[in-house]
Amino acid sequence: MKKTLDGINLLYPTPTTIVGAKVEGRHNFITIAHIGIVNHAKPFLISLSMGKPHYTNAGIKENKAFSVNIPSEDMVVATDYVGLVSGKKKDKSDVFEIFYGQLESAPMISECPINMECTLYDVYDTPTHDLFIGEIVETYAEESVLVDGRVDLSRVKPLLFDMSSVQYWSIGQTVARCWNVGKKMKQK
Numbered sequence: 001m002k003k004t005l006d007g008i009n010l011l012y013p014t015p016t017t018i019v020g021a022k023v024e025g026r027h028n029f030i031t032i033a034h035i036g037i038v039n040h041a042k043p044f045l046i047s048l049s050m051g052k053p054h055y056t057n058a059g060i061k062e063n064k065a066f067s068v069n070i071p072s073e074d075m076v077v078a079t080d081y082v083g084l085v086s087g088k089k090k091d092k093s094d095v096f097e098i099f100y101g102q103l104e105s106a107p108m109i110s111e112c113p114i115n116m117e118c119t120l121y122d123v124y125d126t127p128t129h130d131l132f133i134g135e136i137v138e139t140y141a142e143e144s145v146l147v148d149g150r151v152d153l154s155r156v157k158p159l160l161f162d163m164s165s166v167q168y169w170s171i172g173q174t175v176a177r178c179w180n181v182g183k184k185m186k187q188k
């Protein structure tokens with residue numbers, strides 16, 4: 001027996017990210033979990049759904065650049081903090097150690113094991129949110145999370161976001177290999 005839930009979005013978990021941008025000439029960081037993969041081939045495009053009142057939005061629109069950083073479980077307090085306070089009221093520029101890649105206005109977070117540097121590809125206007133589409137120009141990974149040149153999620157330890165429980169979750173065990181386990185049914 002199914003119950004209806006008034007058409008709410010239940011597309012969780014999503015990885016919790018910290019988006020970095022320059023706003024009014026200052027570094028600002030915002031926690032964003034409503035993210036998506038838009039084009040999984042060159043140009044690699046990703047999306048961020050960001051409420052219109054946020055301080056960061058104007059900086060992304062002005063500079064046409066931002067970073068998407070993936071924090072590990074041990075960064076949960078700072079990750080939550082930059083999602084609790086606004087740059088409108090509090091300077092968040094010194095919360096993290098910053099590095100830059102190719103883009104002047106996409107500050108990245110050294111403590112995060114994964115960083116993606118993006119130019120603004122497009123903005124889709126929804127009634128309450130700016131849907132920013134970013135083109136990834138470079139991706140950075142801490143050597144310690146790589147195994148044979150590929151990212152090992154068990155080393156990244158991302159914070160999974162769930163709106164139902166309003167909790168950060170950690171990843172569990174692998175279940176089966178993708179594009180592979182289903183072959184068992186093909187053979188029947």
Ligand SMILES: Cc1cc2nc3c(=O)[nH]c(=O)nc-3n(C[C@H](O)[C@H](O)[C@H](O)COP(=O)(O)O)c2cc1C
Pocket residue numbers: 016028029030031032033034035049050051053054055056057079080082083084085086087088161
């Ligand atoms: C775990 C978590 C996830 C969040 N995800 C989003 C999101 O996907 N979109 C959004 O607009 N705000 C999201 N927020 C809220 C913003 O991060 C928060 O309002 C932030 O303080 C805005 O910062 P700013 O005004 O400096 O830009 C999230 C907050 C938390 C704690």
